[in-house]
Amino acid sequence: MTPTLRVDIWSDIACPWCYIGQARFEKALADFEAADNVEVVWHSYQLDPTLPERFDGSEVDYLVESKGMARDQVEQMTAQVAAAARGENLPIDFDAVIPANSVRAHYLLTTIARHDGDVDKAEHALFAAHFAHGEAISDDEVLVRIGTECGLSEDQARAGLADDTIHAEVQGDFATARSIGISGVPFFVFGEKYAVSGAQPPELFAQALERTWSELQPAKLITLDSDAGEACGPAGCN
């Protein structure tokens, strides 16, 4: 029986480093020998629960007006993030971004997971909608369209967005993140044991995959010394 390597990822659609982190993680995963045995489990996180459903202005305006950050500081930050995104071939366009509360996007993701849809693809699609295409990730029509691209019927998508048990599951993810001390995203946990915080380079994700995978091999009794020790066997003692 081959074990499964579980990777839990806490992420927010409104988080550009989560977008970049997904790309870097998936680069490592594509090169990983046991990629078929990896199960990725996405979890919801919200950087800013106070965000209105849709803010009328740019991302920079929102951060300046509501968070009291200096405009040049915000612009420097977005420029740095956009440059890093280009390095991963992710076209972030901060001028087009619509600041919008991400909680309904998390409802959609949880609905897709419940119906065994393609959550990885939905994360990509939501990040692209938000950061590249200037779509509001709080908009039902955007969400339903992405849901139907990722395994849901339109009815399932709409029902999920309004489902109290889905809402509770998303809140449960927020609570778990608090309980294990997550204070920023993306946040990766490999094999329920090793944490990788942030959009690390693919090499680090590769290391985490290799290490966790090697520890998951239950039948491989690893002899911790290259020399066999002194022992007695059927032919006597050496």
Next chain:
Amino acid sequence: MTPTLRVDIWSDIACPWCYIGQARFEKALADFEAADNVEVVWHSYQLDPTLPERFDGSEVDYLVESKGMARDQVEQMTAQVAAAARGENLPIDFDAVIPANSVRAHYLLTTIARHDGDVDKAEHALFAAHFAHGEAISDDEVLVRIGTECGLSEDQARAGLADDTIHAEVQGDFATARSIGISGVPFFVFGEKYAVSGAQPPELFAQALERTWSELQPAKLITLDSDAGEACGPAGCN
């Protein structure tokens, strides 16, 4: 909740390297920070099930006569083993050893384990009886005496030696050893994962304890890089 580090040890009382291996393992355990969280589980192994209940002659005679080994080879082997034992302050006296089938000693050990007696102490006492004091480890009076020193009443000791379920448990240990490919003893398994074969130096046992213990810490999410990665938190993205 503190986890328990389980160490399984396959051993035969008739095996001098098992006696030495116990001493070396316990030296490492005494210096181990989490020694109180280590559970040692002893398992029965028989190097020579064909040995008569008691052989009339020395250990060297037995190996020469019944195994067809050359006398000088056997004497060299016992001299080497005795020297290693002295290095651990274990007084092995091969001239005094009574070759005896060890299966009844395993019955006693399993009985002591079942009654939550002191199996570590009983292993020591049986090794010493066999290798240092010239006692027959197949002799009921020797076994009952050791049993009563290690937590059994005399009645419990005698009942255990004759108990079919105890006999079956010992045979079960033999079968498990075969199924995981053990071909010599002592054989240690740390955390049901890492194997150490033979009477290795205490430093190697210490390594095995440290490594297995560190892997048992479920709450310790180990960040696999010293630099925090790029991430977004409540105060923005860095």
